[in-house]
Amino acid sequence: MTRCRLCGSATLASVVDLGATPPCESFLAADQLDRPEPAYPLHLRVCTDCWLAQIPPLITPEETFKEYAYFSSYSTSWVEHARTFVTDAVERLGLGGDSFVVEVASNDGYLLKHVVDRGIRCLGVEPSVNVGAAAREAGVPTVTEFLSPDTGAAVRAEHGPADLVVANNVYAHIPDVVGFTQGLRALVADDGWVSIEVQHLLTLIEENQYDTIYHEHFQYYTVASAIRALASGGLTLVDVELLPTHGGSIRLWARPAAVAGEPSGRVAEVLDREKAAGLQELSGYTEFSDRVAKVRRDLLRFLIEAADRGETVVGYGAPGKGNTLLNHCGIRPDLLAYTVDRNPYKHGRFTPGTRIPILPPERIAEDRPDYVLVLPWNLRAELVEQLSFVHEWGGRLVFPIPELSMVEVER
Incomplete structure (x- = not known):
């Protein structure tokens, strides 16, 4: 990797080098045990211009997600988290029978089934054939697509603009940050909302959560770097929530720039926390590698x-x-x-x-x-x-x- 995938800068600094590993969801069948198994470098770096933390895009989303081993519905707490989100979003945004909700990377319908239960029109956009089929079997309308500006525009043309676009635990999974964000903008109505949940780099570093670095995750966000990523597609951050999921996540509420208005006070509060932790300078990253090594030795x-x-x-x-x-x-x-x-x-x-x-x-x-x-x-x-x-x-x-x-x- 020579340049930042968000801003194009060539100033990338090493955060932690985890050696070479196979793709984390490439589980082996018994008849594959005697075959060669590819492994790829897993080296996290941070851009010292926009502070997006990232790994090289050595495998493509198509290789990982066409047939996927992770089904969200097998986590009881995650399904409950999704139900609570839907309840709160319906109240916050005033969603009803005339509304339209789209979830990107909708997996097996674990979240949208709660939207269906409320009688709200919805659609899942899920790239994995097998989990998308499970969603449809559960009664959740789902198309099998990767989100891009073109697919976002095509979904909008066929189904109409979305009042709410949900993108939970996918914003780290795509190497084309700008194109994906443009896809989100294509889906959402001009006065609509986008809600994104993604692991918070602040807690990843503070809590030694290095095992969440793997080839499916191409980048790791602070609120500061997320603001810049959203702007690349014409979206503006208006609010942020700190969540306990995945060891510490951020929920980003964004809107098209023309209707966004001023961000909430919570945005400034989290930006201040990130700055105090040194995440807008190299000092916040230098000791992480040593703490990772200690986890390995202790285990x-x-x-x-x-x-x-x-x-x-x-x-x-x-x-x-x-x-x-x-x-x-x-x-x-x-x-x-x-x-x-x-x-x-x-x-x-x-x-x-x-x-x-x-x-x-x-x-x-x-x-x-x-x-x-x-x-x-x-x-x-x-x-x-x-x-x-x-x-x-x-x-x-x-x-x-x-x-x-x-x-x-x-x-």
């Missing part, structure tokens, strides 16, 4: 010592972030016998790079391991409750991020 030390004591450790979850962690730490089945996941699509497959078997969740109760390493640490409250049965045999939960910690769950 490996725990796993090696547990193995030496003859104790068993298994994983819970097979999220994309988990595969960054497993590959960076070099963890193999000798240290983590297997992991489990609620998504049956992943059962019988193996984690990319590290080749750890993925089994159904019931296997934990059958095997009664000493420790369960929780890979989707961002769902901590939900999973501590779901895994409370581990207490029956004295098992403990282990969370690797932001630092190694153990939880003795109780029923």
Whole structure:
């Protein structure tokens, strides 16, 4: 990577180099284990002109998302988060029977099904064939497309302008930031709203959340860099909310520039927090790599010592972030016998790079391991409750991020 994908600057500074890893959602079938497996450099840099943090676009969205292993509906807390968002958005924007809502990267309809239930016309724009089919089966109108200025204009021409365009956890997933933002502008009505949720670079760095750096995420936003990205497509930030999702996210409320008006006081407050953390100068990034290395050392030390004591450790979850962690730490089945996941699509497959078997969740109760390493640490409250049965045999939960910690769950 030689130039920033947002502003074109050549002044990119290293933040953390995680080596080379396979694409995080490229789970392996058993008959693929003896085949070559491509790996790509995973090196996060920050532009010292616009402060957009980014990795090189070494794989395309088409390679990742045409057939996708992640189904949002398998996370109970995420479905509830979506329901609450729809309820609040309907009230905030006065949406009703005459309104039209579009969600970009709508996955399996986890959010729009709540819009359908309210009798509001909606459409999902989802690039993955398999999860888009699941959405349609659930009664959510969905087209299989990647968003671009052309597809945005085509959807608008066929269905009309959207009063609300939702883009949750996708703004980091596209290398063409400018084109995607222009696509959002093409979809939204001239007096409409765009709501974007994306992980906040501030919490990523403060909480050592380096496992959320993977090839599906091409960039990582502060509010300051998001303002510049939105402007590239003719949108203006008018409000921001800080959310606990994914370890710390921002919800960006934007409108077409001509109707945006002055931003809320919350925008200035978050910009001040980012500036105080040093994220508009290199000083805010320099120690991150050292803290990442400590996470790796602590986790490996725990796993090696547990193995030496003859104790068993298994994983819970097979999220994309988990595969960054497993590959960076070099963890193999000798240290983590297997992991489990609620998504049956992943059962019988193996984690990319590290080749750890993925089994159904019931296997934990059958095997009664000493420790369960929780890979989707961002769902901590939900999973501590779901895994409370581990207490029956004295098992403990282990969370690797932001630092190694153990939880003795109780029923």
